[in-house]
Amino acid sequence: MLRVHGKGDKVVLTPLPPAVGRAIDRAKGDRSSGPILRSRAETRMSGHVATRRLKRLAATAGIEIARMHPHMLRHTFVTTMLDAGVDLRDVQIAARHADPRTTMRYDRARKNLDRHPNYILAAFMASGT
Structure with missing residues (x-):
């Protein structure tokens, strides 16, 4: 923990x-x-230091993204959970969002009809359960 x-x-x-x-x-x-994350001066890592370190790590890994920043990691955390089918409420809790609408802004697949409630209900009804 x-x-x-x-x-x-x-x-x-x-x-x-x-x-x-x-x-x-x-x-x-x-x-x-x-x-946990500290600068070279052994102080709390600032956002600027985190951005520079992330850019260095990405470059070392051969990843080229124009505007690399630490919040991209949070965005990836949330969108990957949503893409994996984790319930929105559980993602909201994990992301520590007070409002579910904040979490929903990360959901890039919300236009996927397979996840629309009407499609889910139709699949459920078609299965005979």
């Missing part, structure tokens, strides 16, 4: 997959408190 301090000084405990937990353990070393 990871304790996350979010907007409005809200604290939430977030479960982590084992691989993510191991990566965080490596990043924090022997420390038991404070920011």
Whole structure:
């Protein structure tokens, strides 16, 4: 579990997959408190430092995107869950969005007719259950 301090000084405990937990353990070393991601000066990583680091990592991986920024990772997190069929409410909770409309803005597949409630209902009725 990871304790996350979010907007409005809200604290939430977030479960982590084992691989993510191991990566965080490596990043924090022997420390038991404070920011996980730090700058070279050992201070909390700013948005600018995070952007530069992300751009360097992307370049190393051969990824070329014109406007690379850390929020793209959050966008990918939310859209991938929605694409995987995770319930909107569960995605909203995971993204810590107060309003489901915020989460819905990430849903690039909302125009996919297969996911439209009418199609889901028709499939359910056709299955005879």
